[in-house]
Amino acid sequence: MNLINHESVVKRMKSRLSKNSFSKWTFFALTMFVLLILGVLLYRIFSQGLGYLDLQFLQSLPSRKPENAGVYAALIGTIWLMAVVAPVSLLLGVGTAIYLEEYAKDNMITNFIKVNISNLAGVPSIVFGLLGLTIFVRAFALGTSVLAAGLTMSLLVLPVIIVASQEAIRAVPNQLREASFGIGATKWQTIVRIVLPAAIPGILTGGILALSRAIGETAPLVVLGMPLFLAFLPKTFLDSMTVLPLQIYNWTGRPQVEFHALAAAGIIVLLVMLIIMNSIAVLIRNKFQKRY
Amino acid sequence: METTSATAKIINPQEKQIVYKTSDLDLWYGDNQALKKINLDIMENEVTAIIGPSGCGKSTYIKTLNRMIELVPGVRTSGEILYRGKNILDKSYQVEELRTKVGMVFQKPNPFPKSIYENVAYGPKIHGIRDKKILDQIVEKSLRGAAIWDEVKDRLNQNAYGLSGGQQQRLCIARCLAIEPDVILMDEPTSALDPISTLKVEELVQELKKEFSIIIVTHNMQQAARISKKTAFFLNGEVVEFSETNKIFSTPEDKRTEDYITGRFG
Numbered sequence: 301m302n303l304i305n306h307e308s309v310v311k312r313m314k315s316r317l318s319k320n321s322f323s324k325w326t327f328f329a330l331t332m333f334v335l336l337i338l339g340v341l342l343y344r345i346f347s348q349g350l351g352y353l354d355l356q357f358l359q360s361l362p363s364r365k366p367e368n369a370g371v372y373a374a375l376i377g378t379i380w381l382m383a384v385v386a387p388v389s390l391l392l393g394v395g396t397a398i399y400l401e402e403y404a405k406d407n408m409i410t411n412f413i414k415v416n417i418s419n420l421a422g423v424p425s426i427v428f429g430l431l432g433l434t435i436f437v438r439a440f441a442l443g444t445s446v447l448a449a450g451l452t453m454s455l456l457v458l459p460v461i462i463v464a465s466q467e468a469i470r471a472v473p474n475q476l477r478e479a480s481f482g483i484g485a486t487k488w489q490t491i492v493r494i495v496l497p498a499a500i501p502g503i504l505t506g507g508i509l510a511l512s513r514a515i516g517e518t519a520p521l522v523v524l525g526m527p528l529f530l531a532f533l534p535k536t537f538l539d540s541m542t543v544l545p546l547q548i549y550n551w552t553g554r555p556q557v558e559f560h561a562l563a564a565a566g567i568i569v570l571l572v573m574l575i576i577m578n579s580i581a582v583l584i585r586n587k588f589q590k591r592y
Numbered sequence: 593m594e595t596t597s598a599t600a601k602i603i604n605p606q607e608k609q610i611v612y613k614t615s616d617l618d619l620w621y622g623d624n625q626a627l628k629k630i631n632l633d634i635m636e637n638e639v640t641a642i643i644g645p646s647g648c649g650k651s652t653y654i655k656t657l658n659r660m661i662e663l664v665p666g667v668r669t670s671g672e673i674l675y676r677g678k679n680i681l682d683k684s685y686q687v688e689e690l691r692t693k694v695g696m697v698f699q700k701p702n703p704f705p706k707s708i709y710e711n712v713a714y715g716p717k718i719h720g721i722r723d724k725k726i727l728d729q730i731v732e733k734s735l736r737g738a739a740i741w742d743e744v745k746d747r748l749n750q751n752a753y754g755l756s757g758g759q760q761q762r763l764c765i766a767r768c769l770a771i772e773p774d775v776i777l778m779d780e781p782t783s784a785l786d787p788i789s790t791l792k793v794e795e796l797v798q799e800l801k802k803e804f805s806i807i808i809v810t811h812n813m814q815q816a817a818r819i820s821k822k823t824a825f826f827l828n829g830e831v832v833e834f835s836e837t838n839k840i841f842s843t844p845e846d847k848r849t850e851d852y853i854t855g856r857f858g
Contacts, residue, residue, distance in 0.1 A: 406665070475702040479764070482660060482698070483715040483771060484691035493718070498705060 345571075349564025357565055361531045362547060366558035371566050374547035376533050377446075378515050378573070381543055384450025385457065385514045390507050392454070393461030397503075400462075401469040402491055414466075421459035428456040429523030437524055444525045447537045452520055457510035464506020468499035501588040508581035512574050518545040544570045609676070611636040611775055611805045612657060617671035619652060621664065626652045628829045630671070634822075636774075636805045639797060641820035641837065643813055645852065649829040650809045654777050657807065658694040659687045676774075692719060695768035699780040701760035703752035703767070708735075708744050711752050711763055715771035730770050738766035739796050758789025765796065776800065778808040782815065794819050813853060817841050825849045 360370020396417075404410040432452025442448040472495050480490040496503075522528075527542050528550035534541040542550075544566060551563035612634040619627035627649050634640050642650045655661040656673060659680060672679045680690055692715075703711050712731045721727060731748070735741040740762040744755070752763055761781060768776055778797075782790040797806055797819050810816050816823050817837060824834040825846075833840060833849045844850045851857055 473702075475698065475700065476704060478660065478663065478698065479702045479704065479767075480714075481663065482658065482691060482696040483718065483767065484688045485714075485718045486688055489718050493714070494704060 345564050345567050348561050349566070349568050352558075352561050352565040353568055357562075358569070362529055362550075363531070366556055366562055369551075369559070369562055371544065371547060371569055373530055373533055374542050374544045374566070375569065377530070377541035377543045380446045380534055380537075380541055381450055381453065382511060382515060384446060384537065385453045386507070386511060388451065388454040389457050389461050389510060389514075390503075393458050393507075393510075394465050394503060396458075396462050397465030397469055398491060398496075401466055402487065402495070417459050417462050421463060424519075425456055425517050426519040426523055428452055429520030431455065432520060432524050442538065444527065444540050445538045446534050446541050449521055449524060449526055449541070449543075450537075452524060453514040453517065456517065456520060457514045460510040460513065461503075461506050464509070465499070465503045468502025468506070469495060471502065472498040501585040504584050504588075505581045508577050508584075512577050515543065516545060516570065516574065518549055521546055522549070544573075608635045608637060610634065610674075611676060612807075613672075613674040615672040615674070617653075617656065617673060618669065619649075619656065619661070620668045622666045626829050627656075630831055632824060632831055632834060634805070634807060637801060637803075638822060639801045639806045639808060639820040641816035641823045642807065642809045642826060643811075643816050643823060643852075644826035645857065646811075648826040650826045651779055652829075653826065654779055654807060654809050656681075657775075657777055658691050658696055660696065662687070692771050693774045694777060695771060695773040695775070696777045696779065697761070697764050697768055697781045700784050701757060701764050703755075703760050703763050705751065705753060707749045708752050708755070708763060709748040712766050712770045715767060719771065734766040734770040735763075737769045737800070738762045739792065739799075740766060756789070758785050758792060761785060761789065761793060762796065765793070765800075769800075773804065775805045775807065778806065780809055780811055783811055790815075813841075825852065827852070 357370045358375065359372050360368060361373050362371075363369045400410065400414060404413075429452065432448060432455070436442050436448040436451050437444060440448075442451075476494050476498065477490055480494045485493070521543060526546055527540055528546050530540060530542040548563045548566040548570070551559040551566065554560075610633045612632070614630050614632040614634075617627055617630040618625065630653060642654065644650050652661060656669065657675075657680075661667055661669075669681055671681070673681055675690065675694070678685065680687075704714060706714070709731055712734050713727045716727055716730050721730070732741065732745075735744060740759060743759060744763075747754075752760065755763060761784075765776075765781075782793050785793065794815065797808065800806060808816075808820065820837045822835065823837045823840045825832045825840065825844075825848075827848055833844060833846045835845075840849060841853060844853060
């Protein structure tokens with residue numbers, strides 16, 4: 301005797317299939333909705349700012365007159381910031397990841413450290429601003445310099461780099477390490493010659509994403525006291541500087557409407573920078589993955 | 593043929609030397625004892641096979657011979673393993689030095705994600721050889737020794753992952769040969785390969801035994817019968833029987849050996 305009534309199965313089929321296609325269309329609609337919001341945002345920015353985006357804009361220093369104002373100082377400042385954040389955060393971050401994944405014993409202390417680092421990734425960025433103010437600006441007496449800003453932002457993105465590097469190192473198959481040890485390599489040789497080269501795509505991707513975050517964050521730099529208006533370029537790491545997000549923030553606060561359009565133009569510049577950086581990350585990752 | 597102290601060598605020069613003398617070796621994974629009072633003498637320039645059912649400790653044993661077992665957390669050992677007279681389990685024995693004399697081929701081929709040349713040159717390079725001419729010679733010699741030179745000589749700079757499974761395993765053997773070891777340990781080297789590649793590797797082993805001592809763990813009893821001179825039968829972490837291969841496979845002394853060989857269990 302059959303326990304399954306085939307007639308009622310056939311009857312139910314229609315409602316199951318229609319639920320299936322309903323959910324498919326619902327998810328599609330939600331995705332379209334998100335893309336729509338993104339599209340509206342981009343349209344607003346581009347329509348407002350594209351007109352003001354020209355070579356003069358990119359090459360001028362900020363000024364009180366909107367016709368003369370440009371984003372040059374902020375652009376150069378952002379590049380100086382990256383020049384500090386990139387090496388500091390990568391060296392500290394990758395080093396920490398190597399220690400945690402390759403050397404640290406699997407005990408409660410190590411797990412405690414790992415959990416705390418992951419949690420730091422979620423700490424509001426303004427807290428890092430307060431940290432930077434107390435330690436770098438005041439205690440180390442660096443003032444509102446490139447170095448102070450760079451070190452603060454490095455701390456901000458460090459957890460992201462550590463976690464991404466840990467994942468990349470962990471993804472290297474253990475059999476490669478075994479093969480290396482089997483030939484008589486030391487732990488350090490194995491890490492430098494086998495593990496790190498294999499982990500580079502993941503580390504670089506994490507690094508560039510972290511750098512993208514660093515150049516977009518505004519709140520910590522405001523707390524540090526970085527100038528919103530600076531009409532000259534930094535010459536050393538101890539000079540003061542401003543960055544794109546701060547310049548944009550400055551312009552949006554002005555009463556003149558032209559400045560708001562300039563802010564939109566500045567946002568476009570920032571977006572283009574971020575797109576270029578992310579594309580480089582994708583390219584590097586693809587190039588390294590082909591080797592596998 | 594007994595050693596009188598941990599550093600004395602075997603005294604009879606007419607006979608082959610003992611390359612590995614294991615004395616009362618015990619090994620624990622945490623609280624679980626995986627090897628029980630292992631006593632085994634392995635001779636040089638021979639192929640010694642280790643057979644036994646799954647979980648009997650044969651992989652564990654071969655990994656103690658080059659101290660790869662230390663990579664497993666929570667491992668404890670007691671007893672002695674004398675490699676050419678020196679106790680390798682002694683804390684002061686440099687494990688990297690041991691591994692330059694004792695190479696290992698693993699069950700699943702594990703070439704590095706580098707070029708074929710770089711894979712073979714890895715060993716010499718980490719031990720400090722920089723001269724490109726010498727490295728070129730070592731690479732060619734090792735690839736010839738592993739019977740794969742003709743297949744790869746025109747594509748040494750290509751990624752090793754482009755090779756077939758059997759070729760990758762022979763590449764791993766070449767990588768092993770490049771450091772000019774004394775002993776080659778093989779942990780089920782053909783279990784992941786097709787029959788033709790398996791045959792090629794077995795032929796290779798017969799060639800290599802003229803120059804090296806080979807210890808091979810195998811699941812495949814016929815393979816052990818084909819290529820080895822002596823065979824050790826492991827069961828539940830103990831050596832049940834160890835003698836000439838043709839004796840073990842025709843007139844084994846222990847009933848458990850006989851049961852395993854005739855297929856009553858395993």
